Structure formats: structure tokens, C-alpha cells
Amino acid sequence: MTARIIDGKAFAAVLLENVAEHVTQLKQAHGLIPGLAVVLVGEDPASEIYVRSKAKKTVEVGMHSYEYKLPADTVEAELLALIEQLNLDPSVHGILVQLPLPEHLDEALVTNAIDPSRDVDGFHVSNAGLLATGQPAMVPCTPLGCLMMLRGYCGNLAGLHAVVIGRSNIVGKPMAQLLLKENCTVTVAHSHTRNLPDIVVAADIVVAAVGRPLFVKGQWLKTGATVIDVGINRIDQGDGTMRLVGDVDYGAAKDIAGAITPVPGGVGPMTIACLLANTVTACCRAHSLPEPARLKV
Ligand SMILES: NC(=O)C1=CN([C@@H]2O[C@H](COP(=O)(O)OP(=O)(O)OC[C@H]3O[C@@H](n4cnc5c(N)ncnc54)[C@H](OP(=O)(O)O)[C@@H]3O)[C@@H](O)[C@H]2O)C=CC1
Numbered sequence: 001m002t003a004r005i006i007d008g009k010a011f012a013a014v015l016l017e018n019v020a021e022h023v024t025q026l027k028q029a030h031g032l033i034p035g036l037a038v039v040l041v042g043e044d045p046a047s048e049i050y051v052r053s054k055a056k057k058t059v060e061v062g063m064h065s066y067e068y069k070l071p072a073d074t075v076e077a078e079l080l081a082l083i084e085q086l087n088l089d090p091s092v093h094g095i096l097v098q099l100p101l102p103e104h105l106d107e108a109l110v111t112n113a114i115d116p117s118r119d120v121d122g123f124h125v126s127n128a129g130l131l132a133t134g135q136p137a138m139v140p141c142t143p144l145g146c147l148m149m150l151r152g153y154c155g156n157l158a159g160l161h162a163v164v165i166g167r168s169n170i171v172g173k174p175m176a177q178l179l180l181k182e183n184c185t186v187t188v189a190h191s192h193t194r195n196l197p198d199i200v201v202a203a204d205i206v207v208a209a210v211g212r213p214l215f216v217k218g219q220w221l222k223t224g225a226t227v228i229d230v231g232i233n234r235i236d237q238g239d240g241t242m243r244l245v246g247d248v249d250y251g252a253a254k255d256i257a258g259a260i261t262p263v264p265g266g267v268g269p270m271t272i273a274c275l276l277a278n279t280v281t282a283c284c285r286a287h288s289l290p291e292p293a294r295l296k297v
Pocket residue numbers: 142165166167168169170171172189190191192193196209210211212230231232233247267268271
């Protein structure tokens with residue numbers, strides 16, 4: 001069996017088209033232009049790539065992009081002052097502080113300083129709590145993108161056994177919450193999990209968010225399983241060039257899985273599209289306008 005490839009770029013293109021239409025409509029009907037502010041502290045090369053492609057896509061869909069690059073030694077009070085300024089700026093509807101932050105900055109403190117209604121990452125404790133209790137929230141972009149692709153491929157997810165590998169606040173935990181909301185039976189695995197292959201083999205859906213290249217082996221999978229590979233790992237090919245690989249051994253998994261997301265071209269592009277969708281949603285909520293139905297979870 002050869003797995004169907006879940007084309008994240010194609011999913012993202014459809015969503016971005018949708019976002020662009022809503023942006024046009026907000027402009028024409030209300031004179032509003034959604035704005036997204038992205039804050040990057042320090043000079044991580046991978047983060048700079050993401051921030052650049054976010055800004056590019058933001059402008060492409062007709063929104064305003066505001067970029068703030070702060071030096072690695074920025075003190076916490078300075079970063080908090082910038083966030084406060086953005087919280088009060090009526091042209092800024094979404095705020096994203098790129099993670100990870102340099103060691104000396106408290107990620108929870110910084111994340112929770114963002115106005116929850118502008119928290120397009122969905123990382124603020126109040127958005128996490130709303131999601132966990134099944135109330136309308138800003139939903140983290142990566143799990144949201146994964147869910148949209150799963151719905152697109154599997155349709156109704158009710159009753160399916162989903163195994164989420166990884167329990168970070170930004171991917172694993174919110175992913176598990178979203179799948180529970182879809183009435184999946186959810187297992188969350190992490191670094192203390194015993195006999196992981198025996199757990200994964202029971203899964204109809206596997207979401208791998210581990211941060212270890214090629215960690216999930218093809219033989220672990222149940223035949224026909226749907227595999228979502230969140231991992232983004234740069235590995236040295238030995239000849240000085242780098243290759244981008246996921247957390248799943250794609251080469252082996254594609255012969256056993258029913259459907260699988262590639263890396264690159266899977267979850268990554270959908271993450272960015274969902275970020276822009278969340279920014280439109282935040283703009284609508286800020287102005288008490290009806291939320292675009294096709295962008296809703
Ligand atoms: N495509 C995209 O848009 C995005 C991709 N990513 C990528 O996704 C991956 C995960 O990111 P993130 O969640 O932030 O990573 P974290 O490092 O925060 O979390 C990794 C999780 O994997 C678990 N884990 C580590 N080793 C094992 C193991 N041997 N067996 C089982 N579980 C293990 C950890 O367990 P424990 O909790 O016990 O430590 C932890 O819960 C990374 O590759 C990242 O680059 C992230 C965000 C967006």
C-alpha cells in the first residue's frame with residue numbers, strides 16, 4: 001500500500017485564498033485592515049526564516065505586517081513594554097512572540113502579557129483554559145492546521161483512536177484537546193512512555209510532535225493509519241548540506257500508512273495559514289463583526 005500524500009501546501013493555499021477574500025471584504029465593507037505584529041528576540045536563523053515567510057504571506061493576503069526584531073540581550077521589562085504598546089495599538093489585531101525566547105526571558109510571563117484577544121498563537125493561559133474547557137478560544141496554529149487536514153482526509157473523526165506523541169504546550173497538549181473535542185479516543189505519549197511502538201500500533205491517527213528526526217518507524221504503524229508529522233528537523237547529510245526531515249521515517253511509513261503529511265510541505269505551511277486565519281478572526285472579534293464561518297474550528 002502506498003499512502004496518499006496529505007498536501008499541506010494545497011490545504012494552505014485554499015485557506016489563504018479564503019483569508020484573502022475576508023480581508024478584502026473587511027476593507028471594502030468596514031475600512032478595516034487586519035494587522036499582525038511578530039516579535040523576534042535574538043538571532044536564531046531558523047526563527048528568522050519563519051518570521052520572514054510569515055511576513056511575506058501576511059502581506060500577500062492583504063494584511064499589515066509589523067515586525068519587531070530585538071537584540072538577544074533585551075531585558076524582560078523592555079519586551080513587556082513593547083507587548084503593552086502592541087496591546088493598546090488599534091491597528092494590531094494579532095501579536096506573536098516567536099519562541100523559544102533567550103534563556104533569561106520567562107516564556108510564560110511574556111506569553112501571558114499578550115492581550116488574550118490578540119493572542120493569535122493561542123498560548124495565553126486563558127486561551128489554553130478556554131480550549132481545555134470547550135469554550136471558544138484562539139486555537140494554536142499548528143494543532144489547528146493538523147486538525148483541518150485530518151478532517152479533510154478522514155471526515156468525521158469520532159471514535160477514532162488518536163495517539164499524540166509529545167505533550168508540549170504549543171503542539172501536543174492543544175492537539176490532544178482538539179482531538180478530544182472531535183470525539184477521538186486520545187492517548188498522549190511523551191519521553192516517559194513505555195513500549196511506545198505497542199501504543200502507536202493501535203492508532204488510527206498518529207500525530208508526531210517529538211522534535212527527533214525520523215523517530216517514528218514505519219513498522220510501528222497500523223496499516224492504513226493517518227500520520228501527521230509535525231517535526232521540523234534539519235539534519236546534516238554528511239556532505240555539508242542540510243536536509244529538512246520530520247519526526248516520522250517517511251520513506252518506510254509511506255508504504256504502511258493510509259495517508260501521511262510530508263516534510264516539508266505538510267504541517268508547516270498550514271501553521272502559517274492558520275496564523276493568518278486567526279488574525280482575521282481576532283480582527284472581527286475586536287470590531288464585533290461576525291466571524292468568518294469557513295475559518296472556524
Ligand atoms: N510544523 C510546524 O509548524 C511546527 C513544528 N514544530 C516542530 O515539532 C516538533 C515538536 O515541537 P515542540 O512540541 O515544540 O517540542 P518540545 O521539545 O517542546 O516537546 C517535545 C515532546 O516530545 C516528547 N519526547 C521527547 N523524546 C521522546 C521520546 N523518546 N519518546 C516519546 N516522546 C518524546 C517530550 O516529552 P517530555 O514532555 O517528557 O519531555 C515532549 O513532550 C519539533 O520538531 C518542532 O520543530 C513545532 C511547532 C510548529
